[in-house]
Amino acid sequence: MEQDLPPVLSLDIGGTKLAAGVVTGDGRIHGWQVTPTRREEGPRQVLARLFDLGRKAVADAGEPEVAAVGISCGGPLDTATGVLGCPPHLPGWIDVPVGALAAEAFGVPSALENDATAAALGEFRYGAGRGTRTMLYLTVSTGVGGGSVIGGRLHRGAAGNGGELGHVMVRPGGRRCTCGRHGCLEAYASGTAIAERAREALATGRPSSLAAVGNPTAEDVSRAVESGDGLAREIWDETTWALGTAITDLVNVFEPELVVLGGGVTRSGALLLDPVAVAVARDAMPPAARTARIVLAELGAGVCVVGAGAVAHDLLSGKTPGKTPHA
């Protein structure tokens, strides 16, 4: 059935990269394009380049036309009006009507969606979540975000951001989070937080193979764990503890069939997944713990583009709000 859905154009607005592709009803990306965001150029120029990138994707995909445009971007944003609020990854972009502009540019209806929420729908429909009804998706990346599918439908929440799964408290009074609260999951498990904690530990003069790296990233930390570095192991254990604690909470309150972990930090694979899965199986309430599987995402770097395509398909079937072009 999904295979009969028409091709749609997907656009993804990241803090460092813009991406575009045509997504067909089977969830495949055609004519995939990527270019630097150069957000300092401001919304007018960046969006002009984004729409050009979209046109190039349509041309390269060999599709004469697309039926809708789906756009994924970090929030806050308003899915009903298609207006981007003032997302922290795009400083100075204030109340930009991305949805309406895209609808005008391509002459088809458009839907704007929170990137993590779009990714959750992508994994649900075409990735690790296929065949489930209730699924959580967490992206562990520069920040920690996520989305939920409940009873087969994307949950947007009354505030329209679909749930901030990265802002579950794991340590009251702990590290300051980007949201202003102290001790959220994001303040421990994001790639940014892993790198920060490594820097802080090295600054105390403790010996570690990471000292030779200069400014270690989360990836450097995971590599050092694998080569037996003690300091890296401590940072990693705290990371998986934070994820295990927060996901136990989420499993208790949502009782999902599946929790999908995606985002750059999960490229560490079993090193991240295994301790988290063990903690949830041990700590969650027994019926919820027996039911929920914890797995890695399947869609990789294209997840937001595939997800925005799924959002555009939902727009065509009336499941999601959007903007239509003027006649």
Added chain:
Amino acid sequence: MEQDLPPVLSLDIGGTKLAAGVVTGDGRIHGWQVTPTRREEGPRQVLARLFDLGRKAVADAGEPEVAAVGISCGGPLDTATGVLGCPPHLPGWIDVPVGALAAEAFGVPSALENDATAAALGEFRYGAGRGTRTMLYLTVSTGVGGGSVIGGRLHRGAAGNGGELGHVMVRPGGRRCTCGRHGCLEAYASGTAIAERAREALATGRPSSLAAVGNPTAEDVSRAVESGDGLAREIWDETTWALGTAITDLVNVFEPELVVLGGGVTRSGALLLDPVAVAVARDAMPPAARTARIVLAELGAGVCVVGAGAVAHDLLSGKTPGKTPHA
């Protein structure tokens, strides 16, 4: 529309009390009955008395017949099969097919539901949640439980218990919870936990007006707060801190329009509600915090009976699973 729903019988199986009533389409209870559970008699005798209580409710309500039976009980239980697992409040009740037995006893279809989940549906349809689409309900009572309504539908979760909102972590490594984990909301905010912490504080010899009470309850603690007792205030502040922390997490991840607080401990009213609402407004992510209101429940002691009635109505309209009597 709801008003056209036929009368249904509601049964509630508590650890100390059984209740029954006929619930009409407007959410009113008729022929309300209550009797002690005497759980030590075992399931066969207790259920016989419960069904007699149901027949008395039907007779007293002046309803010639009911179209379905809804039963609320503490879990774990299986809503699909109507089988009660081994609920902690009914020791020795193992795999009792309550749904099938009720369907046979009354000759109509039956639905068994987790009591907190049923209460969430009751408040959603007839209480504080009327007119909302996405609502959380927490009962702060002997334990802390709850349920969620998402997009206008009761969320049961893949494990069928509808979400354990009392088992959000608020203090890692903190007080041991009934679920076996340390530091859950329930371990700080339940009536049982409030009373325990009062006893522990008194045992250290600290002066307090509660020392004269003997074995103070949560209600004694809230009264002592109102009369200016310092020790009671400390316990109360920790209680509202725990609720504020956990509800901030829940508001972040669900983005509800409304959070409804019910259960015995909420009889303390503004003393409980106000500091919790302030904490959530301050600490939740801004879009979610702006959207979510925190209010007290409206249905009082009858909430589970009204909720089980709403579950029975959902059974009749095919929205919920149930057991049918043999022909």
